[in-house]
Amino acid sequence: MLAVTPIDLSKVNGENIDKEILRFGIIAELDAINLYEQLSENTTDSHIKKVLLDIAREEKEHVGEFKALLYKLDKEQTEMEDSGAKEVEELLEE
Numbered sequence: 001m002l003a004v005t006p007i008d009l010s011k012v013n014g015e016n017i018d019k020e021i022l023r024f025g026i027i028a029e030l031d032a033i034n035l036y037e038q039l040s041e042n043t044t045d046s047h048i049k050k051v052l053l054d055i056a057r058e059e060k061e062h063v064g065e066f067k068a069l070l071y072k073l074d075k076e077q078t079e080m081e082d083s084g085a086k087e088v089e090e091l092l093e094e
Ligand SMILES: [Fe+2]
Pocket: 029, 032, 058, 059, 062
């Protein structure tokens, strides 16, 4: 399940394929963060917990790496994320 790509990349428009690959990478990293954090909450072994949380933290860095590449290819993504962040700030100020 975890090693299967859920999209058929052969059917993706050539100009969008790298964006889709990067988005899929981001999804996989976010999923990994949840997985490692959930596993850490379920172990009683402090060493395992510590390593799982360290790995979860590293996955967050991987998200950043994929996002940095995606932002280079998809300027609209950057703009819309900035817009979303501003919208939240405005909502929280009210
Ligand atoms: Fe990763």
